[in-house]
Amino acid sequence: MDSYEKVRVVGRGAFGVCWLCRDKISSAKVIVKMINTHGMSEKEEKYIQSEVNLLKKVQHPLIIGYIDYFTIDNQLAIVMQYAEGGTLEKLINEQRQIKENIPEKTVLEYFTQILIALDHMHSKHIVHRDLKPANILMNRRKTILKLSDFGISKELGTKSAASTVIGTPNYLSPEICESRPYNQKSDMWSLGCVLFELLQLERAFDGENLPAIVMKITQGRLKQMGEHVTPEAKKLVDALLKTNEKSRPDVTDLLVDPVVLPYLISIHCDLGRLEPPTTDKRKPSASLSSRLRTYPTQSTLRAHSSSMSLLSSQHLTPTPSSIETGMKPLIKNLSQSRISSQARYHQHRFTE
Known part of the structure; x- marks a missing residue:
């Protein structure tokens, strides 16, 4: 940590702590994820190394930037780009509190940025597996989004499918809920949930407990959208939230959609x-709408x-x-x- 000065703790996870740090030479703010490797099993160490490898592999302007990694005192440190604007989840909560919908043009601009980032990941046969507003970061002006948190992402072969049940319950696809093999189309379901939440300021699938949420997801019981949402946007949501994954569009389909x-x-x-x-x-x-073109x-x-x-x-x-x-x-x-x-x-x- 000779090159970085610790500022404050910004998050804690299963394996370690995320620090906001300042580069001593450039004064730039960065995130340093400190992971305690002492006592870890070989499987756990491989899990952590896979996150580093994924961060290296998915370098892209709309994915949180990997800077460096090093070891110190039985800890692995991963240095990443800092997002001053916080998460998309934070923005949604703020807008919900003031009861002001995010302008649809802003929503579609955000949606397209996420699509571009997913296109880069999927082209490398990588499934994010935990796409949600909390894992989408923003710049200070809230004009640029970046995907983050690749701790549970999985790299697939060209024709392979994963089968591990993992991810945040409200954004899980039906195939994951039913323990069926899944691929990049599972991310498209999660993207539909994110789009719904941006438009409605509430989750597409929610319930008092996990079984209730899973039942709504597998049955495709989507909440009705408000009159402020245009038919074109509703059509995008409906297309992404098809319970049959084969009926969902992939990223390349949506990138040539007339709306996008x-x-x-x-x-x-x-x-x-x-x-x-x-x-x-x-x-x-x-005003959010006045900050964004x-x-x-x-x-x-x-x-x-x-x-x-x-x-x-x-x-x-x-x-x-x-x-x-x-x-x-x-x-x-x-x-x-x-x-x-x-x-x-x-x-x-x-x-x-």
Whole structure:
């Protein structure tokens, strides 16, 4: 810990303590997860090492950043990026207390960011297994989300399926509740639960005890959504919360959905800027909707127009299947060509 100064404890888990620390050289705030390895079984040590390996493998602008790890006094220290804005769960609770719904455009912008992060994980055959608002972190301005907590994530083979019952009860998929094999589609169910909660400020499946929650999940007894939610958003929730996992869309299906696509293009345009903006010294507004740009900018519209022109130049017939065929390579190229600049720019913006 010679390089870091401890500030305060920010969390405790099954294996150790999370400290907010300050880098003694750069003064940057980081999270250091201290895990006591003394007396651990070989299986437990492998479990901890798997989290380190996953953090290394899933480096992405929308996934909490891995910085370093080292051992000290029978403890393993994992150094990770710090999220000043807290968790998505905290935001939902705050909005529930003041009885103010999160604007749907903001919800869909958040939803698309989570989709992009999941797409990166699923492309590496990794299932998060505990996707929930408490494991989604935010920057100070609450404009950027990052997935976190890979302690129970599992790496799958291309055609394999996991079978361990693990995760937070309210967000468990029916297949996990029924102890059936599961894959990336289980994360899609959890994502549907997160989307429902962002829109409604309450959990999709809740009950007095675990059996009651499990029964509602396996029967797909979803709470009715309010009139403030648009039919398009309700359709997304319904698609994700299909009890038959084979009927659920995967990430790539949703990334070309007409509701999601404009937000996807907007996010890629924002992350593609090479130069970070000048630090804004103004205090953020108390209103959530005024803090976030949740509408298409002129640059977004131009990018959308250019994308459509590209499709037109390729002589694509405007049917759902051909649009999907045309947009997937475009999305892939956007992601691959900008990943290095995204990481630099995003690291700057996440500290705002």
